[in-house]
């Protein structure tokens with residue numbers, strides 16, 4: 525996201541009206557217009573009914589959606605899906621849910637999934653939720669139901685006046701921790717040094733999270749995304765943070 529865009533529109537994001545609830549609040553993303561290309565739209569039309577859902581108020585029945593019972597891992601802010609697609613392939617035993625607000629990014633993810641259908645290893649274990657991950661966690665995900673949560677390169681909102689928009693703050697840590705099963709894992713990666721410190725502080729202060737001193741139930745192997753590649757080329761170092769949900 526281009527920081528210059530933000531200066532012209534420093535407002536509270538007006539959330540959508542759902543039912544009779546209206547919830548204006550600061551969100552970790554800005555609405556971005558994004559038209560789909562024709563191939564993206566065609567892929568969307570073919571895949572979305574099976575693979576995607578819009579955020580809603582109802583609890584998701586993950587087993588029914590995936591057509592099987594398996595450990596569920598949620599990736600927040602999956603962008604164009606590079607990590608989600610690679611990791612879904614590497615972890616066929618996991619039901620992976622990618623959450624993203626940016627429609628063209630989701631469309632690119634669908635295209636990548638579709639491309640695997642002609643291969644020997646079609647991806648069948650990845651689903652996509654379109655909307656705010658905070659709402660997803662609050663309304664759609666049952667407490668203590670997730671084996672893992674991944675947040676790779678959350679928008680750093682580097683200006684002090686935008687810090688309130690950061691996704692990874694104490695209330696989000698509490699929410700994520702409440703949705704993790706005991707022994708489940710939260711894996712975060714960021715290229716922003718100051719945000720990394722703030723994330724570490726908030727994560728370490730969350731009473732339901734602890735350092736992981738047992739074998740992780742999820743893989744920590746990430747592919748390098750285009751976003752990360754760009755960060756590395758300008759010399760940013762990457763910080764990886766991992767916590768486990770307390771087991772007793």
Ligand SMILES: C[S@@+](CC[C@H](N)C(=O)[O-])C[C@H]1O[C@@H](n2cnc3c(N)ncnc32)[C@H](O)[C@@H]1O
Nearest residue numbers: 552553601602603624625656657676677749751
């Ligand atoms: C900096 S990008 C990183 C994308 C991807 N993880 C990567 O490494 O390439 C952050 C992404 O998080 C998404 N995002 C930000 N806040 C979100 C939220 N509350 N719920 C879902 N997605 C969100 C943005 O739309 C954007 O695609």
